Amino acid sequence: MAHFAQLDENNNVIACNVIANSDCLDGDGNESEAVGILFCKSLWGNDTTWKQTSYNGNFRKNYGTVGCVYDSTKDAFIPIKEFSSWVLNETTCKWEAPVTYPDDGELYRWNEASTNWVLC
Numbered sequence: 001m002a003h004f005a006q007l008d009e010n011n012n013v014i015a016c017n018v019i020a021n022s023d024c025l026d027g028d029g030n031e032s033e034a035v036g037i038l039f040c041k042s043l044w045g046n047d048t049t050w051k052q053t054s055y056n057g058n059f060r061k062n063y064g065t066v067g068c069v070y071d072s073t074k075d076a077f078i079p080i081k082e083f084s085s086w087v088l089n090e091t092t093c094k095w096e097a098p099v100t101y102p103d104d105g106e107l108y109r110w111n112e113a114s115t116n117w118v119l120c
Contacts, residue, residue, distance in 0.1 A: 002031070004040050005064030005077065007049040013068045013077065016053065017044075024052075053077060061093040085115045 002024045006015040017040065024036035033052040040050045053064035061076035062068065068077045076093040086095040099116055102108055108117035 002036055003053045003055055003063070004036055004050045005053045005068070005070065006040070006044065007051060007070055011070040011072065013064045013066050013070065016064055016066060051077075083110060083112045085112060 001018045002021055004017050004019065005013045006017065008014050019036060019039060021031065023039040024031045024033070026032040026035050036052055037050045041048055051060070051064060051070055053060055055063055057063060060070075061074070062079055064070065064077040065079070067080045070076075071078050071093070074090075074093060078088065078093050079095060081088075081095050083095075083097070085098055087098060088094075089096050097110055097117070102117055107120045109120050110116075111118045
């Protein structure tokens, strides 16, 4: 199955649809994002915008779920930023806490007010 994220005019992901791999094959039988996009447009309208996404993150860094943003410069889907203090890791395109998660075997949750990890 192939996954395609629908983008709005600001590159926000507004839908994610799954189509058959056979609907993405070019004339030589190779998977083609362009062919998949044309198929999506045939179903949801020629005025729609699509990017292929990878459920397991094999390309475009992250899965393009609703609420993510597609960054064309990075060719990556950027997840929702859950905490204002977190920073974007430019390599993984994932948000990270400004303080490393403790490695002591305990379970922690992020406290935005103190910008630190606290025991659960």
